Amino acid sequence: DSGVTQTPKHLITATGQRVTLRCSPRSGDLSVYWYQQSLDQGLQFLIQYYNGEERAKGNILERFSAQQFPDLHSELNLSSLELGDSALYFCASSVGGQGWDQPQHFGDGTRLSIL
Amino acid sequence: AQSVTQPDIHITVSEGASLELRCNYSYGATPYLFWYVQSPGQGLQLLLKYFSGDTLVQGIKGFEAEFKRSQSSFNLRKPSVHWSDAAEYFCAVGHGSSNTGKLIFGQGTTLQVKP
Numbered sequence: 001d002s003g004v005t006q007t008p009k010h011l012i013t014a015t016g017q018r019v020t021l022r023c024s025p026r027s028g029d030l031s032v033y034w035y036q037q038s039l040d041q042g043l044q045f046l047i048q049y050y051n052g053e054e055r056a057k058g059n060i061l062e063r064f065s066a067q068q069f070p071d072l073h074s075e076l077n078l079s080s081l082e083l084g085d086s087a088l089y090f091c092a093s094s095v096g097g098q099g100w101d102q103p104q105h106f107g108d109g110t111r112l113s114i115l
Numbered sequence: 116a117q118s119v120t121q122p123d124i125h126i127t128v129s130e131g132a133s134l135e136l137r138c139n140y141s142y143g144a145t146p147y148l149f150w151y152v153q154s155p156g157q158g159l160q161l162l163l164k165y166f167s168g169d170t171l172v173q174g175i176k177g178f179e180a181e182f183k184r185s186q187s188s189f190n191l192r193k194p195s196v197h198w199s200d201a202a203e204y205f206c207a208v209g210h211g212s213s214n215t216g217k218l219i220f221g222q223g224t225t226l227q228v229k230p
Contacts, residue, residue, distance in 0.1 A: 002158060031216055043205060043220035056215035090158060098216050103149070106158035 003027065004107035006091050012113045018079040021110045025072055025093030031055070032074040033094075033104060034066055038087035049074055050097040078112070086114045117142045119208050121221035128196050129229045136191040136224050138206030147209030148189040149218065150180055154202045162204075165189060176200070201228045 003026035011019055025032050034046040045058035049068035060066075063081075068074045078085060088109045095102035118141045128134055140146055147166055151159040163174025170182040180191045189206060206221040 002160070004158070033216060033218075035218075035220075042222045045217050045219070048216055056217045058217060092159075094216055096216075103161045103164060104216060104218065106151075106160070108156070108158045 002105040002107060004091055004093050004105050006089075006107035006110050008110060009108065010111050010113070012115060013081060014115050015081055015083060017081050018077065019081065019112065021076040021078070021089055021091075021112075023074045023076070023091030023093075023107060025074070025091075026105055029093035029095050029105070030072065031094045031097055031104075032068055032072070033092040034060075034074070034076050035090040035092065036087045037090060037109070038084075041087075043090075046076070048097075055097050081114050083114050086112055088112075117146075117208055117219050119206050119219055119221035121204075121206055121224050123224050124222065125225045125227070127227040127229060130198050131195050134191075134193045134196045134200070134226070136204050136206075136226070138189045138191065138221060139187050140189060140206070140208045141187065142208055146189075148180075148182060149207040149209070150174065150178070150189075150191050151205045151207060151220075152176075152202050153205065153223075159205065162191070196226075196228055198228045198230065201226055 005024040007022045030051045033048045037043045046060040048056040066076045090109045092104040092106045094104045120139045149164045150162040153159050162178050165182045203223045203225050205223045207218040
């Protein structure tokens with residue numbers, strides 16, 4: 001158990017819909033990272049938040065947004081969903097803003113299926 | 116741009132045999148390198164990491180990796196594979212400025228272990 005909690009574990013929805021994925025980081029971790037894992041793109045970094053502020057941005061679509069709340073949990077919002085958004089979405093957390101000395105710990109992911 | 120290549124998509128070894136998973140990276144400066152393992156239905160677990168210093172690093176579960184700057188490689192090894200090692204393995208490089216935790220992942224190598 002990594003200590004990172006992601007909910008829900010599975011999500012099935014239709015094209016055009018909007019969903020929210022939730023992540024609770026390990027106790028004491030200030031950084032939250034979101035990654036997307038798909039068959040064609042592999043594991044891709046989406047975005048990082050550190051103590052409530054955006055720290056780094058990757059290949060995140062404009063239809064996607066994220067935030068980190070004062071209690072440090074984070075939400076990833078996906079809107080106007082397309083078939084290609086079907087993927088496994090991982091959240092990771094680390095103590096500091098730079099996950100080198102303190103490695104990133106990953107949750108078990110949310111599997112999103114678009115019908 | 117930084118990138119990571121794992122040349123082998125799928126590898127099969129017999130239980131008890133030795134293992135080497137290849138990883139090549141592209142990065143201008145000294146890289147921060149990682150190996151993660153993903154078991155089915157689970158998140159990623161950090162096996163080991165390299166920042167600087169000794170080029171042979173030891174990790175968990177009996178794994179080790181060797182950093183070779185001249186070859187831009189960071190190959191993962193294990194002297195004797197166990198059936199429980201069957202999983203997907205990801206090599207990753209730390210990206211960008213020192214104040215972010217963004218990771219660039221390779222496409223992954225799936226390890227199958229024959230009894």
